[in-house]
Amino acid sequence: MPPADDDRTREERLTTFDVAVREVMRRNVETVTPDASARTLVRQLHEADVGSVLVVDRTGAPVGIVTDSDVLALVVADSPLDETTAADCLSAPVVTVDAEAGIETAAEALREHGIDQVPVLDDGALVGVVSVRELSYYLPGLSLSDVTTRSGGEYAYEDRAAPGIDVGDVARFSKRLDDGDVRAFARASGDENPLHLDAEYAETTRFGHRIAHGVLTLGVVSAALARLPGLVIYLSQSVRFVGPVAVGDRVTAVCEVVDALGGSRFRLYTTVYDDDGEQVIEGEAVVLVEPDEEARA
Incomplete structure (x- = not known):
């Protein structure tokens, strides 16, 4: 006879995959507008010590992403940093994940698209970002060896x-x-x-x-x-x-x-x-x- 479906039994069936992205995401997200200059991007990446910056429209919705390697490519090509804008070098469309999704969903998005972090949306609004680093606390047994970063x-x-x-x-x-x-x-x-x-x-x-x-x-x-x-x-x-x-x-x-x-x-x-x-x-x-x-x- 199967055990009674009481509260304790339900709790024992829960796994780390039941953790929502909202619970592990970082809420501080570096953003710029599409008209921001490449020089502004360089400064923001350096001062915030991050590998990427999200490009958002007037409503705050993400429309693209610029990584440190994107900026490095501009430097190597001797592109004018004051004349080049985020819109000129961003990658789009942006892969996103819902704040209420399980963290396994976020991990699958990273693996499938070959990225190391993904913006988190709540009803279309940008509320955070989650990366392999955050997920590693909760999914230590999940293999992410196939993930390829944008760099x-x-x-x-x-x-x-x-x-x-x-x-x-x-x-x-x-x-x-x-x-x-x-x-x-x-x-x-x-x-x-x-x-x-x-x-x-x-x-x-x-x-x-x-x-x-x-x-x-x-x-x-x-x-x-x-x-x-x-x-x-x-x-x-x-x-x-x-x-x-x-x-x-x-x-x-x-x-x-x-x-x-x-x-x-x-x-x-x-x-x-x-x-x-x-x-x-x-x-x-x-x-x-x-x-x-x-x-x-």
Whole structure:
């Protein structure tokens, strides 16, 4: 005889998938109007330390999205930042999710459309945004390894124990380091070594071709660590550059939590592999991970 359908039985049948997007979304959303200049976008992305800005119309409804990679493409193309507007570089239409939808629906939207965050609407009004970071608190067992970010990167987080960071957890991030990435990094860092920028010169070296900056390659480790659940503060990194990375190669960072040091600090093995699965970087990192209260609000 089946058990009585009492309140306790119903509660036991509930899963994390019954959590609504409204309960986990971030309510602070960076927005601009379509006529905002690209220079305004650059400033807003930098000051808010976010990877994308939503473009909204006069009613506040989202009509497009501009990512940091969209802005980087403008810079690489030497587009006039004061004359180019958000309307010129936005991506549309915008994928959205309803505030009352379950978080599994949001996760499926991220995977299906290859994005890392999605705006949340309530009766057509923009009320927040939800990303892999927020969902990772509630769906630690859900594989998001097929999600591709708009910047061309793929990431995954394997939570092997309870929700939250612990020994055995693994964060991965994979990205193709193309010519635009290398030239943008050279301008930003001032490292204009011709080995990275001049194909003819690079052919005369032991490598026979251009290679990406070592520190640029190491950047995918930082990107992977940023996928850990919580507010991640990079404390230290030891690194050994094992092999070169050709411009245009895809590199993959694998960061495994190997030790809980106390005081919310964790030690991780950090490795980077190239297109052929050969290790190009190895090392260790120490991070401080604090609960992200805003993400839980």
